[in-house]
Amino acid sequence: MINKINKIFDTRIFTFVTLIEFLKLRKIPRHISVDTKFFSQDFKIVDSCTFLEGIREIFIGQIYAFNxxxxxxxxxxxxxxxxxxxxxxxxxxxxxxxxxxxxxxxxxxxxxxxxxxxxxxxxxxxxxxxxxxxxxxxxxxxxxxxxxxxxxxxxxxxxxxxxxxxxxxxxxxxxxxxxxxxxxxxxxxxxxxxxxxxxxxxxxxxxxxxxxxxxxxxxxxxxxxxxxxxxxxxxxxxxxxxxxxxxxxxxxxxxxxxxxxx
CATH class of the missing domain: 3.40.50.150 (Vaccinia Virus protein VP39)
Incomplete structure (x- = not known):
């Protein structure tokens, strides 16, 4: 889990969620549904860890990018x-x-x-x-x-x-x-x-x-x-x-x- 949190902690993530939201989400236990903000809009998640990891992988790492x-x-x-x-x-x-x-x-x-x-x-x-x-x-x-x-x-x-x-x-x-x-x-x-x-x-x-x-x-x-x-x-x-x-x-x-x- 420490390695995953270190991977998630990338300042580029603050393009998508605020620092306050990021710090809040990191403290939430697994498999807890919460409301947050994503691109400054209301957003619902089912698991904070996989949500943050998904941002890192999809929006920062852009694994689905294509031309x-x-x-x-x-x-x-x-x-x-x-x-x-x-x-x-x-x-x-x-x-x-x-x-x-x-x-x-x-x-x-x-x-x-x-x-x-x-x-x-x-x-x-x-x-x-x-x-x-x-x-x-x-x-x-x-x-x-x-x-x-x-x-x-x-x-x-x-x-x-x-x-x-x-x-x-x-x-x-x-x-x-x-x-x-x-x-x-x-x-x-x-x-x-x-x-x-x-x-x-x-x-x-x-x-x-x-x-x-x-x-x-x-x-x-x-x-x-x-x-x-x-x-x-x-x-x-x-x-x-x-x-x-x-x-x-x-x-x-x-x-x-x-x-x-x-």
Whole structure:
């Protein structure tokens, strides 16, 4: 936790939240919903630590930054949570069309509030989980940024509706963001034949310690469909031969940036 707080403590963060708000948020325990200010507007959060880390990663680090000549890019945000990604995209391209998915009903309401508060009510939001078919699934409510389709042993479960991502890919997609906590492989596999319509893909890859790793399968699909990928660490062990600490039962998380080769 000390290392994460040190990472968060970057004076550039005060572009987005005031010093007073920052100091207040740092003292709030995990998984406590509070009201704050973001870009000087009313804003709701579900977890102060992941909110501040999200600012550092998305707005300061700009991991979703991309260039396009399209003034109206179509962006799909799978795993929108409280809206930081969609807000970043809307600031980057104000005339973009964004379709965002958030399955947790409580977080979905916060997502809607935050977008409205920042004048971004034109973002199309869906209270469903992205999946490889239209159905209903058991969903683990983590309470912050890591809710996911349920796995064996999970508690705090709810039932959610799903949207088949493939049904949206019959048109040109300028940016596809997939951060769906371990469901990325079955979704990407189902969408493979339509990835030809996607220009850029961001995937947060999750390796669950009890399941077969499928990073190689995801990379193979991206390569077969004409993408060149770049990988950065998201959550890794400092000494993987000695120990692999778990974060919500994931022993590895990687950020995959895939751009269509010309």
């Amino acid at each position: 396009t000549n399209n003034r109206h890019p179509l962006i799909i945000d799978c795993g929108a949570n409280i809206g930081l990604g969609s807000i970043y995209f809307k600031q980057l391209y104000p005339q973009s069309k964004i379709i965002a998915f958030e399955p947790d009903p409580q977080i979905y309401e916060i997502l809607k509030f935050n977008l409205d508060s920042l004048g971004m009510s034109d973002v199309q939001i869906s209270n469903t989980a992205v999946w490889n078919q239209e159905s209903k699934l058991s969903f683990f409510k983590e309470g912050a940024f890591s809710g996911r389709i349920a796995k064996v042993g999970d508690d705090n479960l709810i039932e959610v509706k799903t949207t088949r991502l493939k049904s949206l890919l019959g048109q040109k997609i300028d940016f596809l963001k997939i951060d769906i906590e371990g469901a990325e492989y079955p979704v990407i596999k189902d969408c493979q034949e339509l990835l030809k319509n996607v220009e850029r893909i961001f995937i947060e890859y999750h390796s669950h310690y009890q399941e077969k790793q499928n990073l190689h399968d995801i990379l193979a699909i991206l390569t077969e469909e004409g993408f060149r990928y770049h990988i950065k660490e998201a959550y890794t062990s400092q000494r993987p031969f000695i120990d692999r600490p778990l974060m919500l039962n994931f022993d590895l998380q990687l950020n995959i940036f895939a751009t269509r080769e010309r």
